[in-house]
Amino acid sequence: MTKKPLIYLLASVVIVVVALLLMSRPLFTTEGHTVAKKIGEPSVKSLTSAAASDTAATDTKGNSPEAEMKSLAELVVEYGDLQLIDAHNHDASGFTYASMMKTWKQDSVDRIVLFGDISEPSAIGTDEIAWNAYQEEPDKFIPFFSGINLLDESGLQTVKDNLEKGYFGIGEIAAASTNSPVLANVAWKTKDPMDGILPKTYKLCAEYKTPVLLHIDPPTGEPVAKLEEALEDNRDTTFIFAHINAYNSPDHVEYLLKKHPNLYADFFAGFTASNPESFNQLDDFVSIIKQFPDRFLLSTDSGYGLPGGEEKAIEGMYRLIDALGDRHVAQQVAGGNLERLIRMQPATKTQLEALRKVNDLHGIKKDLSSLTKEEAGKLLSDKETDQ
Incomplete structure (x- = not known):
């Protein structure tokens, strides 16, 4: 056998060296993370599966995997003794409330x-x-x-x-709406x-010491600037920002509450917990x-936009309560704050006159x-039932 010329020998060495270098470098990157393929390392498919397994520890909403999460039934057992009030519910539409009683x-x-x-x-009819x-x-x-x-007028x-x-x-009323498809064409917004x-x-x-629940979207820009003007001009009025956490940042919510003591936050927990369009997690608001703690109200918004509907929204309320880790704060948010807003309202002249006639x-x-509106309303309801 004849010897190869020197140039062929050198070329062979270069090829071997290049091959070794290629085997040791990353094949590609994904989302900024290097994925290498070497002998004895997992394949790309295996790495993807492992990443998915790790992600299962927290889903896209920052929650635990379903197998480890408390079920709604378990949450109800744990927190069902709290006075839970849904502070924002549209179920008067179509008499839907009757089907929700169970x-x-x-x-x-x-x-x-x-x-x-x-x-x-x-809305006159649903009222x-x-x-x-x-x-x-x-x-x-x-x-x-x-x-x-x-x-x-x-x-x-x-x-x-x-x-x-x-x-x-009063509410929910459309005080400003650009993005909501439901409110795009309502006549009285x-x-x-x-x-x-x-x-x-x-x-x-x-x-009347009565709160007003305002729908405002987007929750930034000119609509919120005008809300702040209303808050400043009407410091004796209680404003509730409907579903304040929807498409809004925790920092912005904090800013508004810190600046305006007459503003309450209607917290649609199901949106943050379950709506794929939410870019926050419940823990972000805790x-x-x-x-x-005295200015948050929990609500379902009748499950609007949620896979699973209103019951999923109820689950969201319980998950927020669980995330708080403080039963005193949880009771305030779950129902105590709303109860206070209701019980501070005095009986009206119309209610008192009706009760005097009955008496x-x-x-x-x-x-x-000294009757409150709530007390007068129950008395009048009882009188009507008796007749």
Whole structure:
């Protein structure tokens, strides 16, 4: 056999060296992490599976894997003794509330702030449905109303009549909405929280000590600037920012609450816990809730946008309660804060006059001057039931 020329020998050495270098370098990167392929290392498929396994320890919402998470039933057993109030519920629409009674009982949802449609003529009818539900079960339902023409002075009379009647709050009303497909075309929405009759409505809310629940989207920019103007101009009025955590940052929520003591946060826990469009986790809000424990309210928003609907939203409320790790704060947020907003409302002239007529008819003399709206409403409901 003849010897190879020297040049061929050198070429062979170079090829071997290059091959060894290629075998030792990364094949590709993924999302900034090097994925190497060497003899004895797992394949790309194996690495992907391992990453998925690690990710299972916390899902995309920062929750534990389903197998390790407490079930809703377990959470209800653990926290069912707390007074849980759903502070934002649309189930007066289509009489949906009737089909939810069994679920509420099963999941220990004690009371529901009930209304239906938002800022359009049809809401007048759903307001009446909410009122009738309250008449039937005053210990279960807390009626709010939304059927107000916010663009006409006549709407102020609707506000006054309903507050006198005994409704406990205004809302949800569309004070500003650009992004919501549901509210894109409602007839009575305002362009911002200082538009239409809203400034005068806030004055009536202060007079009656009644909260107003505002839908505001987007939760930044001009709509929120106008909300801040309303908060500053009406410091005796209690404002509730509906689903404040939806498409909003914890830092921004903290900023608003710190700056405005008359602002309450309606926290739609199910959105943060289960909606894939949420970019936050429940834990992101825990420190803020503990910083302002007397100004957070829990709600389901009737499960809007959630896979699993309203029951998934109820589960979200319980998961937030569990994440708080403090039963005193949990009770405030679960129901205590909302109860306080309801019980601070005095009985109206209309309620007191109706009770005096009933008492006179039965020859009863009783001082009614210190009654709250809630107490007067229950007495009137009992009288109607007796008749």
